[in-house]
Amino acid sequence: MKKTLFLSPPSFDGFDGGAGSRYQAKREITSFWYPTWLAQPAALVPGSKLIDAPPHNQTVEDILKIARDYELVIIHTSTPSLANDVKCAEMLKAQQPDIQIGFIGAHVAVLPEQTLLASPSIDFVCRHEFDYTCKELAEGKAWDQIKGLSYRDRQGNLHHTEDRELIHDWDAMPSVLPVYARDLDITKYFIGYLLHPYVSFYTGRGCPAKCTFCLWPQTIGGHQYRTKSPEVVGRELEEAKAIFGDRVREYMFDDDTFTIDRHRAIEISKHMKRLKLTWSCNARATLDYDTLKQLRDNGLRLLLVGFESGNQEVLNGIKKGIRLEAAREFMKNCQKLGITVHGTFIIGLPLETRETIEETIRFACEISPHTIQVSIAAPYPGTELYEQAKANGWFSDQALIASSGIQTSTLQYPDLSSAEIEDAVERMYRQFYFRPQAILPIVREMLTDRQMLVRRLREGGEFFSYLKERRTRATHTTPTSLKAGQGVGV
Structure with missing residues (x-):
């Protein structure tokens, strides 16, 4: 070797x-x-x-x-x-x-x-893989x-050389958790909506969804969800508990859509309950009440859900495969069951207008997940969104991130500029979080957990610094520009 x-x-x-x-x-x-x-x-x-x-x-x-x-x-x-x-x-x-x-x-x-x-x-x-x-x-x-x-x-x-075939025997793939324990300091990894310290890993790869913007299925993992069996995942978690003990407060299944196979998700959740482990995962806003209840009863704390937009035409255009009414019902069920939801949204997708941006902001406030993330549509090479942007001349002169590292808009539309897309990110954050319905649950969370109190105060300072940096960021960008037909700029 x-x-x-x-x-x-x-x-x-x-x-x-x-x-x-x-x-x-x-x-x-x-x-x-x-x-x-x-x-x-x-x-x-x-x-x-x-x-x-x-x-x-x-x-x-x-x-x-x-x-x-x-x-x-x-x-x-x-x-x-x-x-x-x-x-x-x-x-x-x-x-x-x-x-x-x-x-x-x-x-x-x-x-x-x-x-x-x-x-x-x-x-x-x-x-590829x-x-x-x-x-x-x-x-x-x-x-x-x-x-x-x-x-x-x-x-x-x-x-x-010739392409390598996708991996199908995922049970034969060794666990990454011993590598984490050997080479990484788990206290260095933070995600705002996950308990700290947390551990995230995959139990499979690939996603059957066809979202035009999503990077990994279109470039590496493919659209067939290939997985480890619940028994193997259970053994890996037994090993993780032996390695980390009580130091890990939450395990995050980072599979693109962990719940797409509901029976498998439930079987894995039974192992989590047996091991008395708190866990979270990615999910689509289509899970029914009974499945959600079984997962919650087996230790599920939080779901990471990509809502993306509050406009149905925009969702249809990116092949999201969800209906706004179904997402509303899903959120009502999660709130009824006490499952925390972190919602992600994207500004600047195809068909976006000033009006659809406002619809997305209103939709986020209406369904009111515990926390949100607002990203800017990013046309990475290899995605359908990239090809659409190239074909339609949607690329601006900006890069995917500014010189400071924060995300910028490399897309613009005839009636919506890059600057308007970027400005909408701050506006959405402010309108969502500066509401009693958003602030009070976070305050309650801080009052019941001292670690969370210290953490949220730190994160609050970082968040306001981020908004200030976004407002005053330098106009020059990194050398990696994604103009039409350019692919790589170094």
Whole structure:
């Protein structure tokens, strides 16, 4: 085995892009997801090491010092952070010319050749579902015999091997939780709506939904939900409880749509109840009352739900597959059962107008989830939304994130500018949270939990700083611009 380092490199201050986040940017409050995309191949490679630099405040100098002991470095990158990550690769190569460096992630899966051309320091990129590709690289297998690999030979010529098939035997995939325990500090990972410390991981990959904006199913995971059996998930959670004990307050199943197979979700929830573990998961706003009740009775605390818009035509246009009335009924059931809901919304989707933005704000206030996240529509390469934007000339001159790391709008429409889309984010946050119906539950939460009191006060300060930064942000953006037909800009 080659000595292998899996790396999420240092990036913008507070940038959450090297992990599983769908919108790679600096968040409204300190937020870091676990680097599951790196941890999974790391679990397949004995003796490897995983570094997640941003939440651990590790610098490039720290990484260079550690990397001296390794032969192979596999870096997770994203569209907004690519230029930054290329610089890190170049510094690693300058220090150790013989080290092999490759990139993984949705961006390079879609644009392998453009990524390789970005810098001679990048020796290879792993396309699509890359876990076993990484394993074979670490084993020293000849590169031309490794499926799903694009690479540069010694003469500088580029080669692309045949695509690798999707992984179907997920029960054979090792757990990432021991990798977390070995290489990560779980106290460094914060998500505003999850209890702290929390642990997030996948029990499968792929999503049958066809949302035009969603990154992972269209670039890596595909639309077939391939999963571990409830029995294997139960054993992994037994191991997690033995490893972490009572330190973890909540487990988050980060599968794109964990509840799409309701029977399986219920069977897994029974293991959570048996182990007396609090948990949360992603869900669509289509679950019926009886399923919600069974999940709640088995330890479910919170659901992360993508509502996206309060306008049905916008939802239809992005192939969301939900009706507003069904979402309203879903929220009533959750509130009746005492299930906390964190709702996510997107401003600037196709067909968006000033009027539909106001509909979304009113809808969010009407259904009133406990907390919300408001993102800007991001047309990542490889998604249907990106192709629509290119075909219709919707790209603005802005990048996906500003120089500070906060998300900006790279889309504009004939009757809706990028500036109006960005302004609507702050307006929605203010109109949603500055209501008694939103403030009082948060205050009650703070009064019953001292840790939550301290945390919410910190997050409140961060949130207002974020709004101020969004209002006064610099006009220049990062080099990674996504103008029509541009793909990569480094």
